[in-house]
Amino acid sequence: MKQRVGVIGGGQLAWMMGAEARSLGLELWLQTPNANDPAVSQADHVILADVQDVTATGKLAEHCDVVTFENEFVDLDALGKLVGKGASFRPTLDFLAPLLDKYDQRLCCERFDIPVPRYQTWSLGDRLPEGWQYPVVLKARRHGYDGKGTFVLKDQAALAALPSALAGTALLLEEFIPFERELAVMVARNLSGEIRVFPVVETQQIDQVCHWAIAPAAISKTVAEKVTNIARHLAQNLGLVGIMGIELFLTAAGEVLVNEIAPRTHNSGHFSLDACQTSQFAMQLQAIAELPLGNPKLLTAGAVMVNLLGFEHSDSDYIHRRQLLIQFPNSRVHWYGKSGASPGRKLGHVTVLSETSNPEQLTAIAKHIERLWYPQSDA
Template identity: 70%
Template sequence: MKYRVGVIGGGQLAWMMGAEARRLGMELWVQTPNASDPGVSNADQVVIGAIDDLEATKKLVENCNVVTFENEFVDLAALDTLVKKGARFFPSLAFLAPLLDKYDQRHCCQQLSIPVPDFALWRLGEPLPEGWQFPFVVKARRHGYDGKGTFIVNNIAELQALPETLANTPLLLESFVPFEQELAVMVARNRQGEIRIFPTVETQQIDQVCRWALAPAAVSQAVLNQVENIARTLAEKLNLVGIMGIELFLTPQGQVLVNEIAPRTHNSGHFSLDACQTSQFAMQLQAIADLPLGNTDMMTPAAVMVNLLGFEHSIGNYAHKRQMLSQIPHSHVHWYDKTSASPGRKLGHVTIFSETKRREKLRAIAQQVETIWYEGKSPT
């Protein structure tokens, strides 16, 4: 019988994982709320249920060798009741525990001597902690992604304009980092302690949403050493079994700070599907199945990954635009087959190989894709 992997969540990450599961000779079972979710089309079996539906997760546990996660919106206490009955979750609940809350993430990094921006707890309506000055960042401690729940506050007017819906939300204050570049890296580890680190990438974030990634990042070896040391330390000290994405700031002084940690596959690693010998999705499956980990080397000197974000409310599939993108030399278009588009929604991505690593050339490729895709429109 094939090795069965269950995944909680049925979005585009599960969709990409499903294709890699077939290549590895595995079955993928997906737990997701809707039969129209992207992950369904690449799954061998589907359990319809919300991601926090414990009965649905029980079905995964009963039918799969191991269960993993597409996102971090999980109830650890509920899942622990299944662990006590023998469920095997990778990454483990112990690994996830310090990473689901951004305040806990910060403390975890501090304890491991990993540099992070200054931070403090805060609630809407309270005075700012002593010494805090504009600009700073306000973040929801849980359930924020793609910029949701994150606000850059430059002055008192913007502070007063924060939405009242945050009043009952636990919040985190962070100092604003005047970064030179935003970086990201994927790291995987299996139960034998094997670690693989993917090439570090530069990302472009607009309104806290990733627009594109350049691989490899144009940074010094000293910076790469910092990034890889952070990735290795987190993987080893937290006993990762699986894969995680780490978003980072590079300061003008050459220091690398951790911005956020995602305990799963991540948008910044999508380039690996086409550009690396082993993709982040195959690596996740190898790690949780305790297989030898693949090679993360790139098969092209450089690559550009551009997210195809929604810029209108629509039910179209943008076939003409996708055809235009596919005609760019060395392009690889991935379309998630979502049933509708809305501003900012991730509909697909395109990866383009480049023979040059020059940052200016790679940025020009990203801009070429965005010119075709958006045609002067905005995804926000």
């Protein structure tokens, strides 16, 4: 009998996990609200229910050997009651607990002597707290992603222009880091403590949304070791069973600071589907299903992953633009099949494999892909 893996969520991350589940001989069950969600087409069984519906999650857990998460926006207290009834969640709820709140993430990193930007909790006011100067970064402590809930404040006018709805939101105030590069890394760990670290990538973020990722990052061996050691340290000390993504800043002085931690598969690891011996999605499943962990080694000298973001409100499937991308040499196009486009919505991604790791050439490829995808006025 096939081992059954349940996933809470049915978006593109679960969709990419689905194909890997089949190749590993696993039976995939989903809990997702809509029959047209991307991952439904990849699942063996689907429970149509909101991802916060704990009764539905209980049913999912009854049918599955292990349950995992597409994202971290979960109710730990409610899920904890299911654990008492025999539900098996991986990663565990104890692992997730210090990572759901960005302030708790900061405390966690400090506890493990991992560098982070200066920070403090803050309630929205007319002035910055004493001792703080612009520019600063303001983040909603929970439920922020893809730039949502994150604000870079350059001056007092930017503070005054913040939406009034933030007044009742728990906030994290951070120093602005004049970084040289933004980096990211995926790390997996299984129950027996084996750890696999993927190649470090450089990401290009615009308005806190990832536009592309280049693998491997053009960084020194010393910096790569710093990032890898941080990833291993967090995975081991937090007791990870599964995979997580870590976003970091690299300063001109060579200092590496943790920006955010995503306790799941992550956009910055999508390149691994085509460019690595084992993808982040396969590694997640291997880790939680107690299968041997694969090898995250790059299969090519370099790779660039470009997000295909919505640029208008439309029901188009953009087949013409996708055909242009498919014709690009050594490209692999992944289209998520979402119903409807809107500005900034992640509709798919394309990975281009390269015989070079030269960052200038890989950046040129990323820009070429964007010119093919976006209308010229937005390119």
